[in-house]
Amino acid sequence: MSLVPGTVRPRRLRSTPALRRLVSEVRLHPSELILPMFVKEGLSEPLPLGGMPGVAQHTLDSLLEAAREAVAAGVGGLMLFGIPEHKDEIGSQADDPEGILNRALSLLARELGDDTVIMADLCLDEFTSHGHCGVLDQAGGVDNDATLDRYASMALAQARAGAEVLGLSGMMDGQVAYCREALDAAGFTDTVIMGYTAKYASAFYGPFREAVDSELKGDRKTYQQDPANGREALRELGLDLAEGADIVMVKPGLPYLDVLAEVAQESIVPVWTYQVSGEYAMIEFAAAAGAIDREKAIDESLIAFKRAGSDAILTYWATEVAQRLQTEAAGHLSNSNAVGGR
Template structure:
């Protein structure tokens, strides 16, 4: 029998994998609770929290239960909370988005007062939850989304959210010029310290499905005329250049795992922090696969998050934020 053993002095990469302590010591990327942002949903008409069928473990909240869950996330060390609102009444222009007593703006104030500086309170700045047609902007006479008219509404929404107490505004609508419009509106109103998070590369993805349940979307059709084509990668870099030129403080790639190549390229080129959103379909696939016994749930969750960090995400929006933060604390 031939002897295939390595010669003395041979390079053996396995040396650095030989024990948990060594693997931990040489790990190239680490998750921290502060890297995680928890998306949260508050629904105006609820009297008690309602679990989502498509996202087990995720809830539409009442205002009170939202505050309780926000405190739990802050206690766990979660870095931020991204709030979404579901109003009792929708209209063509989404007017509840900038109404001072609208559910999202009330939620921003309540959560901000509850958690103080222990975590960062953020708000989704988009009209899809508030419009009767479910699009991310106002419609022109021909039924298309009117980009420039929508920017005026985003500006109103931005000032309302800043007044309510949001520290970061997540511009998820994918309108051309949205970063510049919101930055100008904030600065003009005196909110120069409010941070603009540009959803720079937001793709028209099949993985948003469960999110539509979460916000009870009224959308008929799709958003392909303003969200990016999944086939395009270079286009994301053009969007990055525009968002940076318009004053984005942070940029986003969304979804997460299906777009690791885009995330890596954006992260390499961006001088500002780069975040990624691990979206509802990504969450649901892991949860339902684990329930079916096909995968080991928590190792799979952690692996997906490490993959996003490895690709270049400085922070990750994930529905597992509170749970993972608690796991990480126990493992310290």
């Protein structure tokens, strides 16, 4: 029995790979992918991470090598995290010009600064002996306003080192305005601030703790957002925009696609998302167990961010996916020329 005349057939637009490509609503591009990278002081060779297959803590030399590979693949930017040998209560290595993160920023800015965007994570958790994102008060809580002074000092150190984008990931109230004022007063008016507008107190950060040798005991629920709250993200968005954020972030990614979509709809500046370590690890380990198709799952997860409204994505697969996109694009061009060009 055939369908009645006039029946709509959406399947028409799915009938061939070429047609599906033509009507695709969103697509990935290498320049929209950002590679998070870890550099650790005191290493003699890269140290693979057990919780994140394919990711390593780098030496300065291996960091530069991996960065060159990413840039050659067309990745849009590099986000650096530094792990010092010495950690203390106030994270003194964070704003030391000779600290590992600032040395790494200087190296990449000098070698690759004309070809990509060098970004710095601006947070204290990698540098503190207690693992929190700020300095502690006498009661053991995170002191918001004292932490802002440390963030401003970090912002200046990272800008001087050559970072073009500062990722304010600590979720302190007023952090965007405080760092913007410090940067502008010192002449760094062109340094971009990315506000982590909606950063949730998530279980999906687990493998990241290994990546930065975290000393954290307890949790960060007093300053990171409650996973139960969505509207709160829009309140944070309004504050970050009013304080001068140039870019805003939603983190993690897949568990918060609803938040990402709402932020993207309301934001007047670019919106990025971070596919965090736990999201990465789930796909890698599920694929290793034969439960899912690894490459298809990676692509589907990244497309989900684009569909929800993300303008760029921080992902540990940035280089791999960018290389594959380049290869696929070259293949399509070659086939097109073979069919008959002018």
